[in-house]
Amino acid sequence: MLPHLQLGAEIEVGPGDDAAVVRLPSPRLVVTTDTLVEGHDFLGHATTARWIGRKAAVQNLADVAAMGAAPLALVVAISAPADTPAAVFEELTIGLTARAEADGASIVGGDLGRAGQLTITVTAMGSLPLDQEPVRRSGALPGDVVAIGAPRLGRSAAGLALVLGERALVRAGEDGRPTIMLRSIQDSSAADLLRWHDAPDPDLSLGWTVGRSARAMMDLSDGLVRDGRRLAAASHVTLDLDRAALAPDVEQLTGLAAELGADPWSWVLHGGEEHAMLACFAPGAVPDGFRPVGQVLAPTAHGPEVLLDGAPIEGAGFDHFG
Amino acid sequence: MLPHLQLGAEIEVGPGDDAAVVRLPSPRLVVTTDTLVEGHDFLGHATTARWIGRKAAVQNLADVAAMGAAPLALVVAISAPADTPAAVFEELTIGLTARAEADGASIVGGDLGRAGQLTITVTAMGSLPLDQEPVRRSGALPGDVVAIGAPRLGRSAAGLALVLGERALVRAGEDGRPTIMLRSIQDSSAADLLRWHDAPDPDLSLGWTVGRSARAMMDLSDGLVRDGRRLAAASHVTLDLDRAALAPDVEQLTGLAAELGADPWSWVLHGGEEHAMLACFAPGAVPDGFRPVGQVLAPTAHGPEVLLDGAPIEGAGFDHFG
Incomplete structure (x- = not known):
């Protein structure tokens, strides 16, 4: 049982019985599950419970959206050490609920248990209309636009990078609001970047609205290059990214990157946990909300891959703390 | 991605894309989630990965069954230490899949990640026909039969008790088969009892077949008395258990209980993790597969409670390792 649950009208049975009962708009269920573990997927001193809740929600909601489906219901299993303050569960739930509701979904069930580390597993569900095929990773065609x-x-x-460089601490006040403390950082965007890392806030509705016209779509979990390779492999194509299209993204990160001695191109090409939609559209058919960042080519002699201005890309992409 | 996945025809998109797509028989989704954590919900030296998989499946399948619904699909999130042998994931999946398939369900998606302890969160889904109301905990009436x-x-x-008394060790051979080693135990049923604890094997189909005629139903997770109190509270009734009906259960446990210095009545009344169905039926309408163990009464002056032959019951019921 979790606090702060507001149930939509489609929830016939909410938390408190053996299972929840949800009236879906269609019997074509879309479902995904994903876990966040303290020390592996987040560090307690660099985020807040509310943000952890938001992130746990968004990474699952994004997977449903990436199939072209609107999320409707979440179930949440939280395991935590015995001495975890009650406020942590409350704040996690506030974060989970806020993000779910923003995308039209309800938390319909939960499980609380014990573990050595705070662990949150969310399962997100939605449905697809009977006349709407799922948008898979495998439909991209040479000539399409990558967006x-x-x-x-x-x-x-x-x-x-701020977290791993030990430049950032986050504390939640009694009202749950975070205070971000940065050490020896001048860049004025740093706090916003940390917040985006802790609680990324992509527009997921693109997935179940205009994204339905995509030939292939997925969410960016592990970086543009790594995820792009997955889409390329599923579609048997090569993605050629456009350096000029990504240069503005890099430009906005150069200040902080210089302070940290990092390569901003690596952040843009390989950085994970954006949870934005990556999609391929027919030429001339990129909808509002998506921006072109490359072209789909026939696979090269090396097979499906991801290129930048026609050249191979170094680096392997995002891996979790490990 | 998990090995050993066999997908039913109703699975439109299985593992490998952002989310799975499952064609349910009805848009009334039934969903539940539950977690097993090493050191809290099982001890690695006293079970095998295959049994852990079976148990993780059965505790979730039972919750779907207890609503009167047949389970159809599971998603599984597994987090494990970095040095976990690949065979553990394989054996977990074999156990999960075997139990799911036995009940007609498929594993349609998964997530693998890192954690300090082996942690398995299963979400089980099924559906209810539009003309079949969920069997809730709240429908029992005075005069009904508890079964x-x-x-x-x-x-x-x-x-x-064998595990906590350090009387049992279990090792898996190279083929995954368990060897149970008991220390200073004469009782010939001990190995079967340990196995039942590690991988309980209730007939869950009772939930979505004859159990649909129950006025109230739930699965026995935390013990007959503790779960009975939940059903009693939801239905605003008192359950009066029949000592004579439960005596045969106790009788079969007296040998081991004597060896361990334990009270077999406590095991029968308060023992958790059976995952059998607890249901209340109209008088004279207990179906085959269920056996009567008591009567439903109007609530006492103390409110809804669980009695044994009309008298209060001591003991609080099952709590996990903690």
Whole structure:
């Protein structure tokens, strides 16, 4: 049982019985599950419980959206050490609920248990109309336009660099509001970047609105290049990214990157946890909300891959704390 | 991505894309989630990965069944230490899949990540026909018969007593098959009781077949008395258990209980993790597969409660390792 649950009218049975009952608009269920673990997927001193809740929600909501489906219901399993303050569960739930509701979904069930580390597993569900095929990773065709449903990439990686460089601490006040403390950082965008890392806020509605016209779509979990390779492999194509299209993203990160001795191109190309939509559209058919960042080519002699201005890209992409 | 996945025809998109797509028989989704954590919900030296997988499946399948719904799809999130052998994931999946398939369900998606402890969160989904109301905990009426969908209770608690008494070790061979080693135990049923604790095997189909005629139903997770109190509270009734009906369950446990210095009545009344159905039926309408163990009464002056032959019951019921 979790606090702060507001149930939509489609919830026939909410938390408190053996299982929830949800009236879906269609019997074509879309479902995904993903976990955040303290020390691996987030560091307690660099975020707040409310942001962890938002991130746990968004990474699952994004997977439903990336199939072209609107999310409707979430169930949440939280395991935590015995001495975890009650406020942590409350704040997690506030964050989960806020993000879910922003995308039209309700938390319909939960499980609380014990573990050595705070662990949050969210399962997100939605449905697809019977006449709407799921937007898979495998439909991209040579000649299509590669596009992303976000004005910028690389923010989450920049925030992660602040965390891993031990330049950032976050504390929640009694009202749950975060205070971000930065050490020896001049760049004025740093706090926003940290916040984006801790609680990325992509427009997921692009997935179940205009994104339905995509030939292929997925969400950016592990970086543009790594995820692009997955889409390329599924579609048997090569993605050729356009350096000029991504240069503005890099430009906005150069100040912080210089302070941290980092490569902003690496953040934009390989940074994970943006959870924006990556999609391929027919030429001339990129909808509002998406911006072109490359072209789809026939696979090269090396097979499906991701190129930048026609050249191979170094670096492997995002991996979690490990 | 998990190995050993066999997908039913209703799975339109299985693992490998952002989310799975499942064609449900009805748009009334039934969903539940639950987690097992090493050191809290199981001890690695006293079970095998295959059994952990079975248990993780059954505890979720039982919750779907207890609403009167047949489970159809599972998603599984597994987090594990970096040095976890690949065989553990394989064996977990074999156990999960075997139990899911036995109940007609497929594993349609998964997530693998890192954690300090092996942690398995399963979300189980099914659907209810539009003309079949969910069987809730709240429908029991005075005069109904209390019944359980299991030939015996208390086995899981007996097995747990072997584990907590450090009388049992389990090792898996290269083929995944378990070897149970018991220390200073004469009782010939001990190995079966340990196995039942590690991988309880209730007939869950009772929930979505004859159990649909129940006025109230839930699965026995935390013990007959503790769960009975939940059903009693939801229905605003009192459950009066029949000592004579439960005596055969106790009788079969007396040998091991004597060896361990335990009270077999406590195992039967308070033992958790049986995952059998607990249901209330109209008088004279207890279906095959369920056996009567008590009567539903109007609530007492103390409110809804669970009695044994009309008298209060001591003991609080099952709590996890903690």
